Amino acid sequence: xxxxxLLSQAQRGDLDAxxxxxxxxxxxxxxIAFRILGDEDLAADATQEAFLHAFxxxxxxxxxxxxxxxxxxxxxxxxxxxxxQKRRPQTALEPLTADGEExxxxxxxxxxxxxxxxxxxxxxxEHAIEHCLQALxxxxxxxxxxxxxxxxxxxxxxxxxRIPLGTVKSRLARARMRLRDCLxxxxxxxxxxxxxx
Amino acid sequence: MKTKDLELLSSxxxxxxxxxxxxxxxxxLGADPELRAALEALQQTRALLRRLPRRRVPRNFTxxxxxxxxxxxLPRFYPSLQWSTALTILLLIFSLGLRxxxxxxxxxxxxxxxxxxxxxxxxEATEQPLTVMAFPSxxxxxxxxxxxSIMALPQETSQAKDVSPSLEETAMxxxxxxxxxxxxxxxxxxxxxxxxxxxxxxxxxLQIGLLFGLRWWSAYQWRKRL
Numbered sequence: 001x002x003x004x005x006l007l008s009q010a011q012r013g014d015l016d017a018x019x020x021x022x023x024x025x026x027x028x029x030x031x032i033a034f035r036i037l038g039d040e041d042l043a044a045d046a047t048q049e050a051f052l053h054a055f056x057x058x059x060x061x062x063x064x065x066x067x068x069x070x071x072x073x074x075x076x077x078x079x080x081x082x083x084x085q086k087r088r089p090q091t092a093l094e095p096l097t098a099d100g101e102e103x104x105x106x107x108x109x110x111x112x113x114x115x116x117x118x119x120x121x122x123x124x125x126e127h128a129i130e131h132c133l134q135a136l137x138x139x140x141x142x143x144x145x146x147x148x149x150x151x152x153x154x155x156x157x158x159x160x161x162r163i164p165l166g167t168v169k170s171r172l173a174r175a176r177m178r179l180r181d182c183l184x185x186x187x188x189x190x191x192x193x194x195x196x197x
Numbered sequence: 198m199k200t201k202d203l204e205l206l207s208s209x210x211x212x213x214x215x216x217x218x219x220x221x222x223x224x225x226l227g228a229d230p231e232l233r234a235a236l237e238a239l240q241q242t243r244a245l246l247r248r249l250p251r252r253r254v255p256r257n258f259t260x261x262x263x264x265x266x267x268x269x270x271l272p273r274f275y276p277s278l279q280w281s282t283a284l285t286i287l288l289l290i291f292s293l294g295l296r297x298x299x300x301x302x303x304x305x306x307x308x309x310x311x312x313x314x315x316x317x318x319x320x321e322a323t324e325q326p327l328t329v330m331a332f333p334s335x336x337x338x339x340x341x342x343x344x345x346s347i348m349a350l351p352q353e354t355s356q357a358k359d360v361s362p363s364l365e366e367t368a369m370x371x372x373x374x375x376x377x378x379x380x381x382x383x384x385x386x387x388x389x390x391x392x393x394x395x396x397x398x399x400x401x402x403l404q405i406g407l408l409f410g411l412r413w414w415s416a417y418q419w420r421k422r423l
Contacts, residue, residue: 013418015260015262015265018260019259019260022257022258022259022260023257023259026254026257026258026259027251027253027254029258030252030254030255030258031251031252034252035249040252040255044254044255044256044258047254047258048258051258051259051260052260052264052265055260055265056265059271059272059273060273060276122250125245126249126250129245129246129249144246147211148242148243148246148247149246149247149249151247153211153213154211154213169204169207169208169213170200170204172207172211173200173203173204173206173207173208173239174200174203176207176239176242176243177203177238177239179242179246180238180239180241180242183242183245
């Protein structure tokens with residue numbers, strides 16, 4: 001994929017060229033949005049809105065990393081969504097299963113973590129990590145997501161989040177430490193090699 | 198654990214430390230088991246995060262022409278033009294506001310300064326014909342005939358004040374240079390301002406027209422491309 005050529009065509013209003021860029025980056029953007037928001041539907045909405053916004057503003061993109069530019073748009077939209085949620089907190093009174101049945105002992109009534117009976121399945125571990133990620137303040141969360149889940153380097157994170165490199169380093173270190181502290185309560189879920197956390 | 202050490206360990210883990218700092222930290226790691234344990238914990242946390250499975254996208258996020266048709270892409274300089282139009286309009290409003298505030302203060306002061314001199318000149322101008330009218334044939338004026346003329350004086354002067362510019366001109370001796378009128382001062386000083394207003398107004402109108410034109414042109418081009 002010749003990104004520069006596609007970008008140039010997209011800047012002239014070529015929607016097909018832009019859509020090829022969408023296909024190249026949609027999975028990464030969706031995963032970032034999902035890890036920041038912790039909800040698949042909201043993440044899908046944020047991703048769609050991010051691409052629409054990117055197309056509208058494509059002429060303002062000049063140089064640098066197009067991926068970092070897209071990530072900046074989607075993280076900003078995620079922050080907007082989190083702010084909206086904070087203003088209007090919504091907690092379902094009766095959590096339902098996928099079949100529409102009411103949960104007997106819903107997780108929101110427990111201590112916040114998975115119950116001791118949960119197995120060591122990958123899904124449960126993912127749930128625990130997700131729980132700890134959501135416990136981080138959004139600026140720390142987004143850095144961990146970008147660095148440790150998406151594998152971006154420090155400079156690209158600094159560009160994407162518009163923060164100095166030093167802030168990236170310090171926030172990442174503190175976020176990792178907080179995550180480690182949080183994950184300690186899920187020792188039984190962790191694979192044996194991580195038990196000594 | 199100090200925050201500084203935590204940052205060092207985190208950067209070390211990501212290979213983001215300069216070589217001299219790496220050597221120093223590795224020496225410390227060899228000697229400090231607590232530091233080693235912290236590094237191991239960070240390493241394991243990062244490894245856990247990296248093991249998280251990637252979610253598959255629930256659908257494709259490609260854009261359809263219908264989705265973007267409402268908002269065609271605008272030229273790159275469009276936002277700058279919007280700002281400059283706003284600035285022009287603000288300047289225009291500001292200068293109009295200045296005009297509204299300052300001239301009423303300037304005009305009355307000129308008028309009050311000019312009033313005594315003007316009244317004196319008018320009095321001179323009105324006394325002359327009145328004397329002639331009052332004593333046309335060097336006769337001794339009877340109190341009855343003098344009274345109207347005396348009573349007429351203030352009336353005449355008050356009328357003269359109302360039409361002061363014309364009286365001032367008529368009272369001037371022929372052949373002399375006309376005195377500069379105080380009332381012409383604000384008019385003269387206003388003309389450069391008016392020029393600025395007109396320029397700003399025209400500029401604002403042009404910019405607004407250009408903004409609308411660009412929007413229309415972008416929409417037209419966009420429809421053609423679809």
